[in-house]
Amino acid sequence: xxxxxxxSGEPILQATGLVKxxxxxxxLDGVDLELYPGEVLAVIGDNGAGKSTLIKCLTGAEIPxxxxxxxxxxxxxxxxxxxxxxHGIETVYQTLAVSPALDVAANLxxxxxxxxxxxxxxxxxxxxxxxMRQRAEEELAEMGIxxxxxxxxxxxxxxxxxxQAVAVARAAAFGSKVVVLDEPTAALGVRESQQVLEMIAxxxxxxxxxxxxxxxxxxxxxxxxxxxxxxxGKRAATITPRxxxxxxxxxxxxxxxxxxxx
Amino acid sequence: xxQHATASPGPDLAEEFLDRSTxxxxxxxxxxxxxxxxxxxxxxxAVAVFGGLNERFLEPSNLSLVSQQVAVVGTLALAQTLIxxxxxxxxxxGAVMVLGSMVVAQTTVQNGVPAPVGLGLGLAVGLxxxxxNGFLVTRLKLPPxxxxxxxxxxxxxxxxxxxxxxxxxGGDMPALLTLTGETFAVGGVNITVGVVMMLVLYIxxxxxxxxxxxxxxxxxxxxxxxxxxxxxxxxxxxxxxVYLAAGAILAVAAWIQIGRSNAASPNTGVDLNLDSITAxxxxxxxxxxxxxxxxxxxxxxxxVGVFRNGLSLVGVDVLWQTFAVGVLVIAAVSIxxxxxxxxx
Numbered sequence: 001x002x003x004x005x006x007x008s009g010e011p012i013l014q015a016t017g018l019v020k021x022x023x024x025x026x027x028l029d030g031v032d033l034e035l036y037p038g039e040v041l042a043v044i045g046d047n048g049a050g051k052s053t054l055i056k057c058l059t060g061a062e063i064p065x066x067x068x069x070x071x072x073x074x075x076x077x078x079x080x081x082x083x084x085x086x087h088g089i090e091t092v093y094q095t096l097a098v099s100p101a102l103d104v105a106a107n108l109x110x111x112x113x114x115x116x117x118x119x120x121x122x123x124x125x126x127x128x129x130x131x132m133r134q135r136a137e138e139e140l141a142e143m144g145i146x147x148x149x150x151x152x153x154x155x156x157x158x159x160x161x162x163x164q165a166v167a168v169a170r171a172a173a174f175g176s177k178v179v180v181l182d183e184p185t186a187a188l189g190v191r192e193s194q195q196v197l198e199m200i201a202x203x204x205x206x207x208x209x210x211x212x213x214x215x216x217x218x219x220x221x222x223x224x225x226x227x228x229x230x231x232x233g234k235r236a237a238t239i240t241p242r243x244x245x246x247x248x249x250x251x252x253x254x255x256x257x258x259x260x261x262x
Numbered sequence: 263x264x265q266h267a268t269a270s271p272g273p274d275l276a277e278e279f280l281d282r283s284t285x286x287x288x289x290x291x292x293x294x295x296x297x298x299x300x301x302x303x304x305x306x307x308a309v310a311v312f313g314g315l316n317e318r319f320l321e322p323s324n325l326s327l328v329s330q331q332v333a334v335v336g337t338l339a340l341a342q343t344l345i346x347x348x349x350x351x352x353x354x355x356g357a358v359m360v361l362g363s364m365v366v367a368q369t370t371v372q373n374g375v376p377a378p379v380g381l382g383l384g385l386a387v388g389l390x391x392x393x394x395n396g397f398l399v400t401r402l403k404l405p406p407x408x409x410x411x412x413x414x415x416x417x418x419x420x421x422x423x424x425x426x427x428x429x430x431x432g433g434d435m436p437a438l439l440t441l442t443g444e445t446f447a448v449g450g451v452n453i454t455v456g457v458v459m460m461l462v463l464y465i466x467x468x469x470x471x472x473x474x475x476x477x478x479x480x481x482x483x484x485x486x487x488x489x490x491x492x493x494x495x496x497x498x499x500x501x502x503x504v505y506l507a508a509g510a511i512l513a514v515a516a517w518i519q520i521g522r523s524n525a526a527s528p529n530t531g532v533d534l535n536l537d538s539i540t541a542x543x544x545x546x547x548x549x550x551x552x553x554x555x556x557x558x559x560x561x562x563x564x565x566v567g568v569f570r571n572g573l574s575l576v577g578v579d580v581l582w583q584t585f586a587v588g589v590l591v592i593a594a595v596s597i598x599x600x601x602x603x604x605x606x
Contacts, residue, residue: 082494097489099482101552110482111494113475126473154295170493 010073012037012209013058013089013178018067020053027053028064029233035178040200040210042220045230046253051213052182054230058211059091059180060084071177088177092167094186100156104148105129105136107155108170139173144202147195161192168199172208179203180211185219197223217246229253293601297546298558300597304544305565312572319575322450328567333456334359334522336563337515338534339541340463341508343559346542347471348484348504349551350399350406355512356535357417358391360528362516364421367430367526370439377438385513391417392509396502418532425528432524442521456518463511468556480504485552540587541566544594565590 011034020028028050035041045051056062058069060078068075071087078084081091098107109132115121116128136151147162148169155163164184171179181200185193193216200223203210214220220227221241229236229252236252237259244252251257293299312319338355345352362384370380391413398409432440442456471477482490483497491497520526545562547554566587573583 081492085494091492093492097486097492099485099489099493099552101481101485102478106478107493110478110490113478115475125475127475127478129473157291 388513396505
């Protein structure tokens with residue numbers, strides 16, 4: 001494991017005092033979150049604790065009413081997911097958000113297709129399929145994703161784990177700064193979940209910080225460096241797998257145990 | 263994937279999906295990846311059967327007739343394919359085409375507008391109709407079925423109001439307008455300019471759909487709009503552009519229609535919207551979007567044309583021809599479903 005997990009240096013992504021209300025329902029009630037370079041930060045919490053809302057604010061799917069988000073020390077304002085993506089924050093959703101009929105390479109480059117050089121690409125906007133396949137293979141090899149050997153296979157022919165691998169690869173490729181995974185294993189079987197966890201660990205080892213939202217405590221404790229516990233729209237605590245047990249984490253989540261924030 | 267897992271209990275998932283073990287699964291996989299294969303087989307079989315039943319079927323004059331019958335439906339079906347790839351449906355294609363052809367004919371013949379300008383006005387009608395349908399679908403978020411059911415009636419009414427129900431004869435039109443009906447011989451078969459135009463449109467759209475980012479986004483938007491949105495594709499913008507492109511194709515269909523019937527009539531071709539959907543479905547394009555090719559649609563249009571023509575040559579009543587086309591549609595969709603289920 002790479003970092004010592006307590007968080008050192010400047011956070012790459014920092015949220016301060018995020019508030020988000022839906023009518024009279026308070027989704028976030030002043031949440032702080034820090035993500036440090038080279039770590040896996042898990043976000044856990046009971047249903048309705050504000051996990052999803054927090055992640056949506058960080059990835060541009062929702063705009064917080066109050067509070068600030070800083071990326072590499074600079075304040076950012078995301079109005080839509082594309083804004084966050086343009087800043088290098090990539091998100092993997094639990095719904096396996098890939099296009100089934102398109103092949104692996106096409107999915108990796110979906111929305112940022114490579115064009116052919118010369119007027120064929122600039123004027124006629126012809127895409128460079130060969131180069132995209134080549135680059136896709138390179139990216140997958142570099143990420144150590146061995147479950148996808150043929151990038152010309154339509155995604156619908158892949159297993160759930162392989163599809164999620166495509167989604168993770170898409171998020172992690174192309175020099176992204178932060179990868180956010182929202183319940184990436186919720187739709188997967190045991191062995192496939194394990195593959196995704198390995199991918200998360202290898203992402204971190206390559207220096208890409210990861211935010212992992214998960215319900216699965218054993219998974220969280222296996223892969224996370226630090227754990228952000230969300231409760232009633234606030235951060236109840238940030239703990240580490242070394243200093244706290246799963247029972248402690250559940251106790252903090254449910255309010256049975258109090259912990260100083262950070 | 264599961265049938266592979268049971269057929270070859272390999273330890274590695276990656277090996278399993280590469281392992282196309284049985285011949286049957288290989289065929290299914292092939293049909294699944296290339297949905298145009300099954301309509302191609304149906305077309306070849308139909309041609310063989312009708313050619314065997316009646317020797318006149320394969321005569322050049324008859325093949326020429328089939329190609330002309332297919333030109334208009336085939337072009338409408340091309341526009342329809344674009345829409346259906348986005349999981350939409352366009353009931354107004356026939357009505358838009360007829361409105362376009364009336365505008366082209368009337369402005370040139372009655373208002374004395376130069377023929378190229380008249381064709382330009384026809385294009386404007388197609389684009390305008392596409393923009394209107396696209397606006398209602400993407401901005402007001404109405405279901406395409408309802409939007410085009412409404413616009414079908416609106417365009418039909420506009421056509422009759424505008425034309426007063428009168429037909430414009432081809433003889434009164436400038437030569438440019440009926441150019442699409444001009445023929446030239448290729449190996450004894452008379453081919454019309456309209457047929458060539460249709461083929462050029464097919465080739466162009468096939469290249470665009472396969473070779474450009476826009477083409478991929480059309481498939482992605484139809485396949486899973488939410489996934490496409492999350493991948494950063496502006497789905498609504500893609501949809502709007504699809505309706506516009508379809509409108510432009512319908513304007514060309516209007517031109518082909520004028521040449522084909524050597525007239526512009528407010529009543530000809532109104533019912534072709536259903537034939538266009540039939541061609542697309544027989545051609546293997548999924549009504550749920552994201553799957554299909556324009557070549558499948560061309561095959562579908564040819565199958566409908568061959569069935570109608572072949573059955574009438576054999577002496578089957580026209581009502582039974584329609585019956586047969588109906589059976590064909592249901593059979594095509596059933597086969598399609600079987601292939602998809604077999605995959606899972």
